[in-house]
Amino acid sequence: xxxxxxxxxxxxxxxxxxxxxxxxxxxxxxxxxxxxxxxxxxxxxxxxxxxxxxxxxxxxxxxxxxxxxxxxxxxxxxxxxxxxxxxxxxxxxxxxxxxxxxxxxxxxxxxxxx
Amino acid sequence: xxxxxxxxxxxxxxxxxxxxxxxxxxxxxxxxxxxxxxxxxxxxxxxxxxxxxxxxxxxxxxxxxxxxxxxxxxxxxxxxxxxxxxxxxxxxxxxxxxxxxxxxxxxxxxx
Numbered sequence: 001x002x003x004x005x006x007x008x009x010x011x012x013x014x015x016x017x018x019x020x021x022x023x024x025x026x027x028x029x030x031x032x033x034x035x036x037x038x039x040x041x042x043x044x045x046x047x048x049x050x051x052x053x054x055x056x057x058x059x060x061x062x063x064x065x066x067x068x069x070x071x072x073x074x075x076x077x078x079x080x081x082x083x084x085x086x087x088x089x090x091x092x093x094x095x096x097x098x099x100x101x102x103x104x105x106x107x108x109x110x111x112x113x114x
Numbered sequence: 115x116x117x118x119x120x121x122x123x124x125x126x127x128x129x130x131x132x133x134x135x136x137x138x139x140x141x142x143x144x145x146x147x148x149x150x151x152x153x154x155x156x157x158x159x160x161x162x163x164x165x166x167x168x169x170x171x172x173x174x175x176x177x178x179x180x181x182x183x184x185x186x187x188x189x190x191x192x193x194x195x196x197x198x199x200x201x202x203x204x205x206x207x208x209x210x211x212x213x214x215x216x217x218x219x220x221x222x223x224x225x
């Protein structure tokens with residue numbers, strides 16, 4: 001069964017550094033998403049992406065965040081200048097194009113900002 | 115936006131017991147998914163169930179969309195069922211397709 005893959009599985013970075021989290025969505029999917037989960041809390045929506053542009057974003061997704069689909073397979077989340085409160089699990093997801101369909105989630109990247 | 119409430123927040127069971135987890139939502143939905151978050155933090159998709167009933171082994175789920183709730187049933191629970199169970203919904207209104215997650219039910223199954 002096709003999967004969403006995320007790399008790296010863990011990343012440790014220092015406050016103020018830029019990080020890029022990478023995702024390879026399922027190949028025939030058209031909608032892409034990033035979510036985050038701060039330890040012990042619920043999963044929160046960050047951004048959705050369709051047709052090479054952001055379709056929805058939450059209040060969390062401020063100017064420090066950006067997303068990109070640099071080629072036909074990768075989908076990335078960049079945090080420009082990390083803060084301690086950016087420490088969280090980041091999940092990538094994708095869904096198909098026709099009608100409504102389930103979201104498929106990757107295994108997540110655990111980001112620790114020190 | 116749509117509100118999602120899960121109950122109970124915590125549940126402790128003996129191995130072999132049955133349980134029912136509930137998810138209430140505040141608006142019409144076109145997507146509803148149940149997930150199990152394992153101890154490594156991975157979200158395991160259990161069911162895609164915007165309406166109706168589905169079964170997969172010891173787990174089953176029912177969504178009554180007109181009454182805005184969904185139930186997840188776990189029968190003959192095992193210690194490996196422990197973890198957090200999340201309900202997530204996609205609202206019918208507007209064009210957005212993202213899911214809104216509930217706060218989860220923390221299930222602990224004791225040997």
